[in-house]
Amino acid sequence: MTILSTERLSISFGGVRAVDAVSLEIDAGKVFSIIGPNGAGKTTLFNIISGIYVPEEGRVRLAGEDVTGLVPERLARCGLSRTFQNLQIFFRMTAIENVMVGRHRHETTGILADLLHLPSVGRQNERTRAAALAALDRVGLAADAERPAGSLAYGALKRLEIARALASEPKALLLDEPAAGCNPVETQELERVIRSIVKDGITVVLVEHDMRLVMNVSDRIHVLANGRTLAEGTAAEVRANPAVIEAYLGVQRSREAARAVG
Amino acid sequence: MNVRVLLNSRLMAIVAVAGIAAVLPAFFPSAYYYRVAALVFVFALAAIGLNLLMGFAGQVSLGHAGFIGIGAYAVAVGPTHFGLPPWLSFVAGAALSAIVAFLVGRPILRLKGHYLAVATLGFGVLLSIVFTNEAKLTGGPDGMSVPHLVLFGWAARGSETWYWISAVSFMIGAALALNLLDSPAGRALRAIHDSEVAARMLGIDVARMKLTVFVISAVYASIAGSYLALFNGLITPEVSGFLRSIELVAMVVLGGMGSIMGSLVGSAILVVLPQALTFLHDYEHMALGLILMGVLIFLRGGVVPSVAAMFARRRP
Ligand SMILES: Nc1ncnc2c1ncn2[C@@H]1O[C@H](COP(=O)(O)OP(=O)(O)OP(=O)(O)O)[C@@H](O)[C@H]1O
Numbered sequence: 223m224t225i226l227s228t229e230r231l232s233i234s235f236g237g238v239r240a241v242d243a244v245s246l247e248i249d250a251g252k253v254f255s256i257i258g259p260n261g262a263g264k265t266t267l268f269n270i271i272s273g274i275y276v277p278e279e280g281r282v283r284l285a286g287e288d289v290t291g292l293v294p295e296r297l298a299r300c301g302l303s304r305t306f307q308n309l310q311i312f313f314r315m316t317a318i319e320n321v322m323v324g325r326h327r328h329e330t331t332g333i334l335a336d337l338l339h340l341p342s343v344g345r346q347n348e349r350t351r352a353a354a355l356a357a358l359d360r361v362g363l364a365a366d367a368e369r370p371a372g373s374l375a376y377g378a379l380k381r382l383e384i385a386r387a388l389a390s391e392p393k394a395l396l397l398d399e400p401a402a403g404c405n406p407v408e409t410q411e412l413e414r415v416i417r418s419i420v421k422d423g424i425t426v427v428l429v430e431h432d433m434r435l436v437m438n439v440s441d442r443i444h445v446l447a448n449g450r451t452l453a454e455g456t457a458a459e460v461r462a463n464p465a466v467i468e469a470y471l472g473v474q475r476s477r478e479a480a481r482a483v484g
Numbered sequence: 485m486n487v488r489v490l491l492n493s494r495l496m497a498i499v500a501v502a503g504i505a506a507v508l509p510a511f512f513p514s515a516y517y518y519r520v521a522a523l524v525f526v527f528a529l530a531a532i533g534l535n536l537l538m539g540f541a542g543q544v545s546l547g548h549a550g551f552i553g554i555g556a557y558a559v560a561v562g563p564t565h566f567g568l569p570p571w572l573s574f575v576a577g578a579a580l581s582a583i584v585a586f587l588v589g590r591p592i593l594r595l596k597g598h599y600l601a602v603a604t605l606g607f608g609v610l611l612s613i614v615f616t617n618e619a620k621l622t623g624g625p626d627g628m629s630v631p632h633l634v635l636f637g638w639a640a641r642g643s644e645t646w647y648w649i650s651a652v653s654f655m656i657g658a659a660l661a662l663n664l665l666d667s668p669a670g671r672a673l674r675a676i677h678d679s680e681v682a683a684r685m686l687g688i689d690v691a692r693m694k695l696t697v698f699v700i701s702a703v704y705a706s707i708a709g710s711y712l713a714l715f716n717g718l719i720t721p722e723v724s725g726f727l728r729s730i731e732l733v734a735m736v737v738l739g740g741m742g743s744i745m746g747s748l749v750g751s752a753i754l755v756v757l758p759q760a761l762t763f764l765h766d767y768e769h770m771a772l773g774l775i776l777m778g779v780l781i782f783l784r785g786g787v788v789p790s791v792a793a794m795f796a797r798r799r800p
């Protein structure tokens with residue numbers, strides 16, 4: 223069953239087609255990865271799907287409904303959540319408070335009840351806190367719950383964003399380069415987290431440069447270059463695709479070669 | 485158990501203020517001290533409201549004295565021209581402030597940073613011009629007198645009475661603000677401050693949340709304005725002027741953005757210091773300016789958060 227799909231999505235910035243007629247069919251409960259060189263349009267594609275940009279052409283469907291052009295807060299209520307390539311942490315709050323904000327769409331008290339701190343607010347706060355702690359635990363951050371978010375290391379912040387998104391109980395979760403800046407241990411931990419998320423029936427859409435992670439966890443891989451679809455298939459298919467090797471893995475290899483030399 | 489939790493966490497600071505407010509008058513040599521302390525609490529009330537908007541939601545307003553003006557003129561104009569009882573004028577002022585904040589906030593809160601600052605500044609200036617020019621209603625630049633607040637046949641008058649009224653009102657206002665912060669709406673506000681895009685992505689209606697806190701902060705300012713007018717018995721357009729707005733912002737920043745008790749400290753500094761420095765005559769304002777600069781340089785982040793951090797560091 224398709225949970226999330228796009229149909230010939232396009233957007234341009236100052237004449238440059240950042241995303242050009244990209245169509246995706248993402249199956250529920252799977253890991254769907256999107257890869258491509260820097261500037262391929264992966265983040266822009268996420269920004270369209272999550273309602274931050276409105277596409278010039280094309281449609282987005284979530285759980286069978288046309289959600290094209292809906293604002294992010296509406297999409298969140300439809301069960302979409304995401305993390306950000308450039309961290310978007312609530313730095314003035316503690317780790318657990320960050321994740322508690324993720325429960326927002328499940329909280330029902332009104333502003334008057336909040337001001338008066340009616341018993342319902344107290345009970346709801348407790349439920350929110352418990353759910354947030356569970357989400358923190360899933361990404362291995364339960365011990366850091368009460369720490370100010372600003373005092374956490376980069377890799378932990380990446381996982382904090384995942385916990386926050388998970389707390390909203392999404393149907394589909396978009397992860398934009400969760401392994402960037404993570405050490406090998408953290409990346410392995412991340413792989414475990416992604417697998418556990420999928421086991422819960424949440425669809426994961428992963429944008430990632432770490433090829434080992436991508437090849438390990440992905441059910442399908444979609445390759446973008448210059449805003450356009452280059453290929454799509456399983457890990458083995460994509461790895462064997464000559465166009466992909468040339469446009470993307472080739473770049474990667476020459477970069478690795480350069481690193482080996484330099 | 486619930487009472488204990490309550491005392492431990494949220495409302496402890498208010499209990500402390502209540503204790504201080506209760507014993508403080510024992511040290512007051514004259515009624516004048518009641519008057520100054522009452523002003524501290526009244527301005528602290530307005531500063532709490534602005535702090536919710538600025539310190540927590542991260543939205544600046546340089547026109548909040550406009551709402552003080554609405555509250556102040558409501559209790560002057562209502563009884564004088566419309567024959568309303570003062571208490572009803574007080575409520576009507578708060579309601580009017582809420583409505584004005586709602587109508588003005590919708591377009592204005594879409595702006596960010598400096599643009600929002602200038603737009604709110606314009607709003608404040610506009611209101612004080614209205615109060616100055618509508619002389620038939622407001623007495624113009626000379627202002628107008630304000631009748632006493634009468635409740636069940638009892639008239640609130642005198643500095644001591646207003647000291648107690650303003651102290652209790654401050655505590656109620658602070659309790660409501662602290663309640664709000666420990667709630668879904670409060671968390672949403674604080675989230676908006678750090679990342680609007682992340683907040684939206686978690687289902688928070690950012691525009692609506694900003695408007696809500698703008699309205700709440702306007703009501704706080706309006707109530708403070710009404711108290712100010714009732715207490716002074718006289719009101720001039722100055723109450724809603726640009727300098728008043730700046731003074732409110734300074735109270736929030738000095739005491740500590742995002743610290744409810746900081747608003748009380750900020751208000752205390754800016755109300756008491758000018759009185760205490762009068763012996764310097766011509767150099768009074770200069771000394772005040774230097775002290776404010778010094779505080780912000782050495783206690784970055786405001787008095788209450790800085791002092792709290794110092795204590796936290798000293799603990800093992
Ligand atoms: N808001 C914007 N304004 C102008 N140009 C933009 C904007 N957002 C993206 N672009 C351009 O669109 C192209 C795609 O950018 P995007 O960030 O989507 O790439 P990416 O695949 O996520 O790259 P990376 O792997 O480096 O994160 C780039 O050329 C970028 O400069």
Ligand SMILES: [Mg+2]
Nearest residue numbers: 264265266307
């Ligand atoms: Mg990107």
